[in-house]
Amino acid sequence: MxxxxxxxxxxxxxxxxxxxxxxxxxxxxxxxxxxxxxxxxxxxxxxxxxxxxxxxxxxxxxxxxxxxLEPHLLLEAISFVVDMHDDDSMLEIFAVRRMLESQASGLAATLGTDEQIAELQREVEGVDASVSIEELVDHDIRFHREIVAMAGNAYLASLIEHLSSQTVRARAWRGLTESGAVERTLSEHRAIADAVAQRDPALATSLTTAHIAGIERWLRHATAP
CATH class of the missing domain: 1.10.10.10 (Winged helix-like DNA-binding domain superfamily/Winged helix DNA-binding domain)
Structure with a gap:
């Protein structure tokens, strides 16, 4: 070897x-x-x-x-690794998402263009609590993808994309089983978008950390023996 x-x-x-x-x-x-x-x-x-x-x-x-040698190609192996997850490793994936996406939100508040911020706000304003779980998950994917894109780092975006794709099922499960999950998710998204629009990286980072940590807490309780 x-x-x-x-x-x-x-x-x-x-x-x-x-x-x-x-x-x-x-x-x-x-x-x-x-x-x-x-x-x-x-x-x-x-x-x-x-x-x-x-x-x-x-x-x-x-x-x-x-x-x-584009990032999405070089990081494809991560998808294979995370595909082999169990409940415990899913929590670890969410923990990595929390760390990376919170920093991406801070960068978005600093580096995002006016056009990107306007698009993010349109995404948030385009949904309400009457959406289906499938529509909510689609919105959630678009919302986080747009924020990460604003950070301007292709490797960070690709890494988060591969990690995030493995958490879709958990997000849908939460929407179906937890009371008030839809309203809470949309409210948190609006708050994060507002912090980005206000160019407040510290607030955007903190709100994103709390947003993903909330999903972690729910998943930990949902999978507890």
Whole structure:
């Protein structure tokens, strides 16, 4: 495995140095293995590993290419990990969401454009307590996605997107089983949107922390033996 790790490190170094850039085709296996002083078998294993994590794209009959290296590709492996969750790890996912999204809200209050803030307020004003649970969850996804986008960090947005997608079922479950959950969610969203519109990062951060922590508390009680 150490030999394969060495091969991975050498290909990574070529990408980091700019010798290989997104979209570039790798040299033929024989040429590349000789250049890097590696066996063709270890090179093959390295390419397979880098393909799995979406750094390389192996096109049969064409060659091996560096992918776009966009955050959503490089962070896809997180989806596999969180798909394997149980109730305890779901709580941990919410805890990570709380930490990341609260900071994203603070950044949104600082960096969001007037147009983005107006769009966020339209999203909040476009729903009321009469919405179905499905519509509420759709609104919840859009609301949090818009705030994270305002933070202006593609890696943060992709990371939160992968984590958040795994919590949709819990959010729907809460809406169906907890009295007043719809009204509470919409009220908290309005408060967060107002804090962002007021350009108050401390308040936006605090309100988002409390908002997600409330879901954590509900889930902890709902899954308690």
């Amino acid at each position: 150490a030999v394969t790790d060495d091969a991975i490190a050498k290909i990574k170094a070529m990408i980091v140095s700019g010798e290989l850039t997104p979209g570039d085709r790798l040299p033929p296996e024989k040429e590349l293995s000789e250049r890097l002083g590696l066996s063709r078998s270890s090179m093959r294993e390295a390419v397979k590993a880098l393909e799995v994590i979406r750094v390389l794209d192996v096109r049969r009959g064409d060659g091996t290419y560096v992918t776009s």
